[in-house]
Amino acid sequence: QLQLQESGPGLVKPSETLSLTCSVSGGSISSSSYRWGWFRQSPGKGLEWIGNIHYSGSIYYNLSLEGRVTISLDTSKNQFSLKLSSVTAADTAVYYCARRKEVAGGWFEPWGQGTLVTVAS
Amino acid sequence: DIQLTQSPSFLSASVGDRVTITCRASQGISSHLAWYQEKPGKAPKLLIYAASTLQSGVPSRFSGSGSGTEFTLTISSLQPEDFATYYCLQLYTYPLTFGGGTKVEIK
Numbered sequence: 001q002l003q004l005q006e007s008g009p010g011l012v013k014p015s016e017t018l019s020l021t022c023s024v025s026g027g028s029i030s031s032s033s034y035r036w037g038w039f040r041q042s043p044g045k046g047l048e049w050i051g052n053i054h055y056s057g058s059i060y061y062n063l064s065l066e067g068r069v070t071i072s073l074d075t076s077k078n079q080f081s082l083k084l085s086s087v088t089a090a091d092t093a094v095y096y097c098a099r100r101k102e103v104a105g106g107w108f109e110p111w112g113q114g115t116l117v118t119v120a121s
Numbered sequence: 122d123i124q125l126t127q128s129p130s131f132l133s134a135s136v137g138d139r140v141t142i143t144c145r146a147s148q149g150i151s152s153h154l155a156w157y158q159e160k161p162g163k164a165p166k167l168l169i170y171a172a173s174t175l176q177s178g179v180p181s182r183f184s185g186s187g188s189g190t191e192f193t194l195t196i197s198s199l200q201p202e203d204f205a206t207y208y209c210l211q212l213y214t215y216p217l218t219f220g221g222g223t224k225v226e227i228k
Binding site for chain 1: 171
């Protein structure tokens, strides 16, 4: 059974870079059938897609994040990562990673449990 | 970007009620829509993908329909564990976008 687990600092200072890792167990991130994505949910708000990556190197980002996002894969560790630079309080959110199956339009499932990142000095 | 408008944003209902949530897309997205259930402190749970396909393990009281720009999620008989927030997600084109959510509360 595939499982995803986010990890990283729970507190980041303004203007610094938020870095999170999603560790994948029970399956390989090198599979051509899937993309691997990041989402977030700010307190009291809805869900937002951040971006996703395929092991081939194909990456899509949400341009609303204005070029601050980098997603990468580490196939040797079976994990993928998110970096968000120049963070502000508006980037405080629960961050989730998830796997996307691309059949019949696709879907994201499963998801990690989520990790709260607070941006504060 | 494709905008998804969910309605209602809030819904008060009783156990046993039939509940329908609508998701309208600002442009056609074929059937590339998924529905998620979210509960406090938990990750979103996939209910429906490809607009109408029930995810394995999800109770049959959940159903989805629609294509193009209008979609619905129906819960045929609301159960206590269904009180949650529901989101639609379009996977037709980037950027992927969510509806604003529908919070279903106990009447």
